[in-house]
Amino acid sequence: MSVPDTGIAPIAAPPPVRRRIPVWWWAVALVAVLALLSLLEVLTDANDLTSSGTIRATLIATTPILLAALGGLWSERAGVVNIGLEGMMILGTFGAAWWAYEYGAWVGVVGAIIFGCLGGLLHAIATVIFGVDHIVSGVAINIIALGATQYLAAITFTGLKGGGPTQSPPLPDLPALTIEPLADALGDVEDNDIFLVSEIAALLRALVNDLSVMVVIALLLVFVTWFLLWRTAFGLRLRSCGESPVAAETLGVNVLRYKFVAVLISGGLAGLGGCFLAMVASSSYRDGQTGNRGYIGLAAMIFGNWRPGGALAGSGLFGYTETLGLRQGGSSVHALLLAIAAIALAFAMWQLRKANRVALIVGGAVIVVGLPLTYVLGDALKEGFDGEGWVLLGLLVVATVVLVLLRRHEYFAAVLLVLVGLAFALLYFSIDEVPGDFTRMTPYLVTLLVLAFAAQRLRMPAADGQIYRKGTAG
Amino acid sequence: MTSTEAPAAPEAPPGDVAVRLRGIGKRFPGVIANDDVNIDVRRGTIHAIVGENGAGKSTLMKILYGVQPPDSGTIEINGTELKLSSPSDAIKAGVGMVFQHFMLADNLTVLENVVLGAEGMHGIGAAARDRIKELSDTYGLDIKPDRLVEELGVGARQRVEILKVLYRGARIVILDEPTAVLVPQEVDELFDNLRELKNEGLSVIFISHKLDEVLSVADEITVIRRGTTVKTVLPKDVTSRQLAELMVGSELPSPSTEASTVTTTVLLSVKDLALPSVDGRPLLEDISFDIHRGEVLGIAGVEGNGQAELVESIMGMRPEATGTVALADIDISTISTQQRRESGIGYIPEDRHRHGLLLDAPLWENRVLGHQTREPQAKYGLIFRGPARKDTQRIIEQYDVRTPGPNVLARALSGGNQQKFIVGREMSGDPILLIAAHPTRGVDVGAQGAIWQHIKNARREGLGVLLISADLDELIGLSDRIEVILRGRLVGTFDPTKVTPEQLGSAMTGAGDEA
Amino acid sequence: MNVRVLRLGLGMIAPFLALLISFGIISLILIAAGDPVGAVWDQILQWPERRNLSNIIDKTTIFYLSGIAVAIGFRMNLFNIGVEGQFLVAALVAAVVGGEAWVSGYLNTALAIIAGMVAGALYAGIAGVLRAYRGVSEVISTIMLNSVAVGLTAFLLRQFKGPQPEGSFIVTTKQLPESSWIPNISIGEGAATEIYGFIYIAVFVGLAYWFLINKTRFGFDLRATGQSMTAAVASGINTKRMIVTAMLLSGGFAGLVGLPYIFGEYHSYGSTFPAGLGFTGIAVALIGRNHPIGVALGAFLFAFLDEQTNALQIVAGVSPEIVKIMQGVILLTVVIAYEVVRRFGVRIEQQMVSRELERARAESTPPPADEKEAAR
Numbered sequence A: 001m002s003v004p005d006t007g008i009a010p011i012a013a014p015p016p017v018r019r020r021i022p023v024w025w026w027a028v029a030l031v032a033v034l035a036l037l038s039l040l041e042v043l044t045d046a047n048d049l050t051s052s053g054t055i056r057a058t059l060i061a062t063t064p065i066l067l068a069a070l071g072g073l074w075s076e077r078a079g080v081v082n083i084g085l086e087g088m089m090i091l092g093t094f095g096a097a098w099w100a101y102e103y104g105a106w107v108g109v110v111g112a113i114i115f116g117c118l119g120g121l122l123h124a125i126a127t128v129i130f131g132v133d134h135i136v137s138g139v140a141i142n143i144i145a146l147g148a149t150q151y152l153a154a155i156t157f158t159g160l161k162g163g164g165p166t167q168s169p170p171l172p173d174l175p176a177l178t179i180e181p182l183a184d185a186l187g188d189v190e191d192n193d194i195f196l197v198s199e200i201a202a203l204l205r206a207l208v209n210d211l212s213v214m215v216v217i218a219l220l221l222v223f224v225t226w227f228l229l230w231r232t233a234f235g236l237r238l239r240s241c242g243e244s245p246v247a248a249e250t251l252g253v254n255v256l257r258y259k260f261v262a263v264l265i266s267g268g269l270a271g272l273g274g275c276f277l278a279m280v281a282s283s284s285y286r287d288g289q290t291g292n293r294g295y296i297g298l299a300a301m302i303f304g305n306w307r308p309g310g311a312l313a314g315s316g317l318f319g320y321t322e323t324l325g326l327r328q329g330g331s332s333v334h335a336l337l338l339a340i341a342a343i344a345l346a347f348a349m350w351q352l353r354k355a356n357r358v359a360l361i362v363g364g365a366v367i368v369v370g371l372p373l374t375y376v377l378g379d380a381l382k383e384g385f386d387g388e389g390w391v392l393l394g395l396l397v398v399a400t401v402v403l404v405l406l407r408r409h410e411y412f413a414a415v416l417l418v419l420v421g422l423a424f425a426l427l428y429f430s431i432d433e434v435p436g437d438f439t440r441m442t443p444y445l446v447t448l449l450v451l452a453f454a455a456q457r458l459r460m461p462a463a464d465g466q467i468y469r470k471g472t473a474g
Numbered sequence B: 001m002t003s004t005e006a007p008a009a010p011e012a013p014p015g016d017v018a019v020r021l022r023g024i025g026k027r028f029p030g031v032i033a034n035d036d037v038n039i040d041v042r043r044g045t046i047h048a049i050v051g052e053n054g055a056g057k058s059t060l061m062k063i064l065y066g067v068q069p070p071d072s073g074t075i076e077i078n079g080t081e082l083k084l085s086s087p088s089d090a091i092k093a094g095v096g097m098v099f100q101h102f103m104l105a106d107n108l109t110v111l112e113n114v115v116l117g118a119e120g121m122h123g124i125g126a127a128a129r130d131r132i133k134e135l136s137d138t139y140g141l142d143i144k145p146d147r148l149v150e151e152l153g154v155g156a157r158q159r160v161e162i163l164k165v166l167y168r169g170a171r172i173v174i175l176d177e178p179t180a181v182l183v184p185q186e187v188d189e190l191f192d193n194l195r196e197l198k199n200e201g202l203s204v205i206f207i208s209h210k211l212d213e214v215l216s217v218a219d220e221i222t223v224i225r226r227g228t229t230v231k232t233v234l235p236k237d238v239t240s241r242q243l244a245e246l247m248v249g250s251e252l253p254s255p256s257t258e259a260s261t262v263t264t265t266v267l268l269s270v271k272d273l274a275l276p277s278v279d280g281r282p283l284l285e286d287i288s289f290d291i292h293r294g295e296v297l298g299i300a301g302v303e304g305n306g307q308a309e310l311v312e313s314i315m316g317m318r319p320e321a322t323g324t325v326a327l328a329d330i331d332i333s334t335i336s337t338q339q340r341r342e343s344g345i346g347y348i349p350e351d352r353h354r355h356g357l358l359l360d361a362p363l364w365e366n367r368v369l370g371h372q373t374r375e376p377q378a379k380y381g382l383i384f385r386g387p388a389r390k391d392t393q394r395i396i397e398q399y400d401v402r403t404p405g406p407n408v409l410a411r412a413l414s415g416g417n418q419q420k421f422i423v424g425r426e427m428s429g430d431p432i433l434l435i436a437a438h439p440t441r442g443v444d445v446g447a448q449g450a451i452w453q454h455i456k457n458a459r460r461e462g463l464g465v466l467l468i469s470a471d472l473d474e475l476i477g478l479s480d481r482i483e484v485i486l487r488g489r490l491v492g493t494f495d496p497t498k499v500t501p502e503q504l505g506s507a508m509t510g511a512g513d514e515a
Numbered sequence C: 001m002n003v004r005v006l007r008l009g010l011g012m013i014a015p016f017l018a019l020l021i022s023f024g025i026i027s028l029i030l031i032a033a034g035d036p037v038g039a040v041w042d043q044i045l046q047w048p049e050r051r052n053l054s055n056i057i058d059k060t061t062i063f064y065l066s067g068i069a070v071a072i073g074f075r076m077n078l079f080n081i082g083v084e085g086q087f088l089v090a091a092l093v094a095a096v097v098g099g100e101a102w103v104s105g106y107l108n109t110a111l112a113i114i115a116g117m118v119a120g121a122l123y124a125g126i127a128g129v130l131r132a133y134r135g136v137s138e139v140i141s142t143i144m145l146n147s148v149a150v151g152l153t154a155f156l157l158r159q160f161k162g163p164q165p166e167g168s169f170i171v172t173t174k175q176l177p178e179s180s181w182i183p184n185i186s187i188g189e190g191a192a193t194e195i196y197g198f199i200y201i202a203v204f205v206g207l208a209y210w211f212l213i214n215k216t217r218f219g220f221d222l223r224a225t226g227q228s229m230t231a232a233v234a235s236g237i238n239t240k241r242m243i244v245t246a247m248l249l250s251g252g253f254a255g256l257v258g259l260p261y262i263f264g265e266y267h268s269y270g271s272t273f274p275a276g277l278g279f280t281g282i283a284v285a286l287i288g289r290n291h292p293i294g295v296a297l298g299a300f301l302f303a304f305l306d307e308q309t310n311a312l313q314i315v316a317g318v319s320p321e322i323v324k325i326m327q328g329v330i331l332l333t334v335v336i337a338y339e340v341v342r343r344f345g346v347r348i349e350q351q352m353v354s355r356e357l358e359r360a361r362a363e364s365t366p367p368p369a370d371e372k373e374a375a376r
Helices: A023-043 A052-077 A085-103 A105-129 A134-157 A180-191 A197-208 A213-231 A233-243 A245-250 A255-281 A293-303 A308-326 A329-355 A357-383 A387-405 A412-430 A442-457 B057-064 B087-092 B110-115 B126-138 B154-167 B184-199 B211-217 B240-248 B307-315 B337-342 B352-356 B363-368 B385-398 B415-427 B445-460 B472-478 B501-509 C003-033 C037-045 C050-075 C083-100 C105-134 C138-159 C199-215 C217-227 C229-234 C239-254 C259-266 C277-287 C292-309 C312-316 C322-364 C371-375
Strands: B017-028 B031-042 B046-050 B072-077 B080-082 B095-098 B172-176 B203-208 B220-225 B228-233 B266-275 B284-292 B296-300 B322-327 B345-348 B433-437 B464-468 B481-486 B489-494
Touching: A023 A197, A023 A329, A052 A085, A052 A180, A052 A197, A052 A213, A052 A233, A052 A255, A052 A293, A052 A308, A085 A105, A085 A134, A085 A255, A085 A293, A105 A134, A105 A255, A105 C322, A134 C003, A134 C277, A134 C322, A180 A197, A213 A233, A213 A255, A213 A308, A233 A245, A233 A255, A233 B110, A245 A255, A255 A293, A293 A308, A293 A442, A293 C138, A308 A329, A308 A442, A329 A357, A329 A412, A329 A442, A357 A387, A357 A412, A387 A412, A442 C105, A442 C138, B017 B057, B017 B203, B031 B046, B031 B057, B031 B203, B031 B220, B046 B057, B046 B184, B046 B211, B057 B095, B057 B172, B057 B203, B087 B095, B095 B154, B110 B126, B110 B154, B126 B154, B154 B184, B184 B203, B184 B211, B184 B501, B203 B211, B211 B240, B220 B240, B228 B240, B266 B307, B266 B464, B284 B307, B284 B464, B284 B489, B296 B472, B296 B501, B307 B337, B307 B345, B307 B433, B307 B464, B337 B345, B345 B415, B352 B415, B352 C229, B363 B385, B363 B415, B363 C217, B385 B415, B415 B445, B433 B445, B445 B464, B445 B472, B464 B472, B472 B501, B481 B501, B489 B501, C003 C037, C003 C322, C037 C292, C037 C312, C050 C083, C050 C199, C050 C217, C050 C239, C050 C259, C050 C277, C050 C292, C083 C105, C083 C138, C083 C239, C083 C259, C083 C277, C105 C138, C105 C239, C105 C259, C199 C217, C199 C259, C199 C292, C217 C229, C217 C239, C229 C239, C277 C292, C277 C322, C292 C322
Parallel strands: B031 B228, B046 B203, B046 B220, B095 B172, B172 B203, B296 B464, B296 B481, B345 B433, B433 B464
Antiparallel strands: B017 B031, B017 B072, B072 B080, B220 B228, B266 B284, B266 B322, B481 B489
């Protein structure tokens, strides 16, 4: 997904030195996240943040987003923006249900891939051959896919036992893996409630207990995608089409063919994501099952900086927040507010640390004074909106004025982060529970929040979203 | 023709010919790019192809490299007739090409850029890396395979391009205007590289419109005019004047200055201008200069040393710039781009397609662009089509823009006519300062002469002109004063009547004595 | 030939050609699915009854408003996929403000409409600010905001719910006072043949849009920014501000989309408020090429297809979902046709220009006859 540059060329800014993130770093990061969450459980009322049930549900919620994200990755690495992922996922849910019902579970998987590919084919024809704007084509495909699926479902499933125009009959199961003794042992450890150890046990338990084979496949696909795109000649050529199609063409790469293939693969992966929704996350096709996961997958991939590992991390984040919202949403998401506040404040301090000592001390002082203030104010707000409401309004005005005054200043980002952090802290202290309507929004709000802070640091393929025509090189 | 006509080069014996083009023709919608082109390139020679911008040189080379198929004619390489339907066919036949605009993916490493498309030779890993190092050492190219291309300067990028060609084992190397982005010293290095290639038995096809360079490096010269080959000559038989006549049918226009019109009134005064970058070295630093009424100030510099940023800072397109810019004694450093334009700055941008025009809008809308607030085409926040069309017609006539009328899309015009239109637009609304960034880049000789004349006229009428160009002859010919920019700083002032291109080149690269 | 005539002609041919092709594709789909092709087209292409006609006009009104809202964004190359969310939020706000009836009569109507537009604008503005100042693609952010809007309106609806009739499961806001309704217009006999009075506002919106885009400096800046962000910056347009302004405007118009229902039919916002109108707006704007009349035709086409396929299940035993495929296929073929025709048009224009050049050259200089001989 591309944002065309705003016209002011960011030319000569020297590129940051790129370091390869070693693989073990991911493991450390994961443990750190678990530690943070278990700390959060200690500090707040939430107690469902790291249970193996939550982690299991997170895996289920993450996988379709991840598959969509990988689909987006393939397509955008070849320079084609694929907003049609949502539609291709929808096609996948139907393909899976139809063929699984007719021919068995694994054929259903194939059906989902094929139907997703069909969506990809349409997108490839429109964008690669006819040069239609990628987003326009994607929107059209989403409309067609939704209609086609509803039409076909009405034809296919009406009159079947347990089926109807908007729902398929129950589908056969795909196998799941359980290593029973290990699962039991880990369950015991988890129940002991030891800081961090229980959390790690819960994570491992979710991985060895009733783990759908599709989750394993999806995780393997992350590796396969990385290997194919970054370690093979095929991948180099495909990526070159997204970075500089003219250069690729002058070296004899058939740009249009690679773009075409990439979009097809993209559709297939999205279809597989749809298959997961129909066959693993639930046990039948239902109308509206995808629930914008195609788009969230795209956002996860952007958040993941167009890299497979990043896409996994992004999908995990969205899967996790979705899960929290659906389980004990009120308290879990409430706890998350505190986490967001802490992260924002920590980032602010980090940025100030790079600046100078005076700024760091001032920033620290603001936070030290501000946090108790938010606690007092928040507590008062719980009682009702009387005088405190005016104080709040006053603070809001002050914050706005500060931001406007500093909008050109080099510490703007840090100041903004401090204010955001304090605002979230205030929100945390002023309510006991997040209402259900809002917990369900969590993944979307997190997407917005994350992109708002991360989008400018990301680097998309240089020719992403641009229309390429053969023979324009040179 | 005249009695001084140069004799044609003798026909090459068939066995000696690396590339033989016969009767090549290529049409684009409404344009004949090539027509009956005949060229023989001998093995182990440097063969120059000269012609003015738009003469069809680049199209011809794209045909030889398989990017575009010819409509007619035959291509023979080493005696066999070939049909080149894609660059991979050409690469297989041993043809390699270094494009004028580098064909490199910035976000990939040098290694990835080099092996792309030739992964079958040494893979994409260690073997390829070794081979690149080996080639780099052999030809003295000094290339590190694991750096990102975006970190490289212009010269290094060109060497990567040459390495790409060598990596594929090309025996015939095409270089399209390779010297356009280089300073004179770098040109000499490039020519040494080319001679080395020649000594190894490779054939080099060298495209240029700079005649002195051609005469110094080429073994044979083919002249192309209006898409067709005019003549092939030997350098010892011709003068650059004769070559010019072959190229354009008359003498090349030269950007010579007229009598000085410089006054003592300061028009534009830039003080302590700086432009910080997100991280690292500032893009501009410590820049101060004045331009007087009736003066042309030229800025010389290797591309990417801050010229674009300097112009954008003066135009107010860089909000993070610090320092003061005053136009006719009024401080304009804090006002918007639009207000700066209104206070009398005309701006011919560097890249007319990206910054100068709305390609898919008719000319009259392009007339309004940048003048949305000014009469006659705009008033009370409204845009008036009638007056806009009428004024567009005036520009078309006064500035000799070749177009059927003001309703034609800007995209449909040739580069030279687009540029003449932009000059006309920027001169309307009575500017007092004209900023011209690479005003004649990529335009044909006719338009080039016309644009030079317009700049001279502007100077005579008392405008100040800030001229940025990579063409040192243009700078020396038009400017009253030349400032050299290097890594975002002004590093020397030169008098164009005394300076040579070589001296400028030294200052531009930071070699030699700084003035 | 005149360039403007040529451009207009090509612009007209493309959608009709595309329509024919998509009818062919739909027929093939129907045949493949084993549905009766003839009966389907018979039902769709028959002249609508008066009752259906009023439904078609009403839907056209709504689709048109949605299409114009999207078109403003498109004119600036901004993809406001979020009309869906914006109109939900706006409809709720308008219904609440209207229901409170702080002022009376049509003053209340005006206040409610303005409140709705402001709400829609501000909601879209979030995406605008994120795009302009944080570099977040408006496509992603507006889609996320759509999902947020669903939860947000559900939450707000419970906060502002009005008195409910006995035994009703539907939650609604307070009813609008009757004096603030916009009266329907009768186009025939009976209650079912009335159309929304809001159609006047839709027509006015179309005119305002046309004037704004084509006649004002703001419109010029908007189009220029849409065509080339870089050229816009060089010409002195503050593109960041334009992004935010365009999103605010688009959201403001999006705020009108749900209002015909509020003022002409339901007189309140409820949990069963129609959805999906924003997405139709995208299709309609694309088909109408963002032109005020084109969008109207596109809106009419989609409304017509929607209404005429309603009875398909009864008449021909075909699932009415076929209409969505139909609309999607039409959309895709139309945008492809526009692209193909655009390229064709540019080529013709280039030829015209070069002919002009040749003529000028032939007049000024005699053709150099001796060149060829000199060459060899």
